[in-house]
Amino acid sequence: MKRNVIFRLFAVVLIALVAAAPVDAKRVKYVFYMIGDGMGINHVRGTEIFNRATGYGPAELNFSQFPYRTFITTHSASSLVTDSAAAGTALATGTKTNNNYLGVDAEKRPLSSIAMWAKASGYGAGVATCVGVNHATPGAFYANTESRSNYELIAEQLIASPLDFAAGGGFINQKSKTGHDSAYLENLATKAGITVLHGKGEFTDMASRKGRVICLGDNSLSETDLPYAVDHQPGQTKLVDFTNAAIDYLYGNYPKGFFLMVEGGSIDHAGHNDDPVTDFQETNDFAEAIDAVLAFYRRHAAETVIIVTADHETGGLMLGAGSYEMKPSLLAKQKYSENGLTARFRARFYKPAETVQGHTDGAPMAQALQSRQNTSWEAVKDFLKEELGMWDTVPVSESAEAAFKATYDKTFVRGENDDVVSLYATNTRIVSDAIDFVSKAAGYSWAHGSHTGSPVPLFAIGAGALDLMSCRDNTDIPKALAKLAGYKR
């Protein structure tokens, strides 16, 4: 008995020594940098609570089980509350900058990112996201501009960059600025000799493809974000498809080693909408991409490091809505995002039917307002009952019902504009209010629809992962990863 205890103690000490041993930098060949945009600690825990109550995802997210965990600060050079451009720049280059600046320092001098350090050291490098391929987070790894809104310039910088692989829903472009659209940028990439692939059906033979590759979504010209996971239809391309394509391509071309950044970009968009179900299903979708990375990790564990973190927290999501209990199962009924529900609401009650094309574009309301049908309060109540469980699984008090009825009167009796405008969507007031109501009943509350200055979690596994626990601020991460992988900076 005593002998057994001594043996076990010896084994524990041995394991601890091996785990703490410094890693030979040359051994870390494969670096995976996973960024959940807007994914604060309550988004992670909130998703697990939601999953346990509904069965819509794993009770424990894969990355929350990683052996190494810490937290990092996210402030920018200009504010305690960062935006995605300054945070992306810090995570990519190790330098703080002002909000809205992308890949340049606070004096607007261009910075080099860890993806470029990997390339300069002879490794492959790629970025993937479920939002626009030239959105802030991926852009921070290849672009240098004082405004994240310079989408055309950022796309041109991607095309001119040495990045081997990039993936996203599509190229964002604001036609109003230059007269050029997303198709113009796709053509520009093709003319530069880059293979541009559309939808997972085209992501074939990735390992044997030569030359640079850009993978886009199924409808890249009209929807530059992939559809929200909660609105996903069978057969549509997902973040995990981009991730698998990236791994196959990079490993096929660079067996010596590669760097890959994967962003769960729409967690943030759902946070800006204060839409918990959509937020949690995006987090599950991000975890699905991490599953693909873990499958690679299991084959190359001694040479692979995976880091999962966030650029900032979005929405001020709270677990608890003022009482000492949560009822997360009340969220089970919601099967579409706030944007998706708005599209269904407009399709049912407004003539001509209005639909939302992709979750970055709000449908124009003027036409709908002029020709709104004679819709009864009972019909609207039925919609909220069917789609969200109100008056069914979710109790609605008389005073709460009176508030919804007042919104109905405004919208349908008086014909007032009912748009709710958030950063990435224009939705319908009564749907937005109903999602807030059900969320609170379930025990989730939001401070607002913007970013917060909360620290964010960092999870790590693999070769040298213990070394990453010294990171205290977002700027520490790329430096620590570069050191592990032996990148020349």
Ligand SMILES: [Zn+2]
């Ligand atoms: Zn962000």
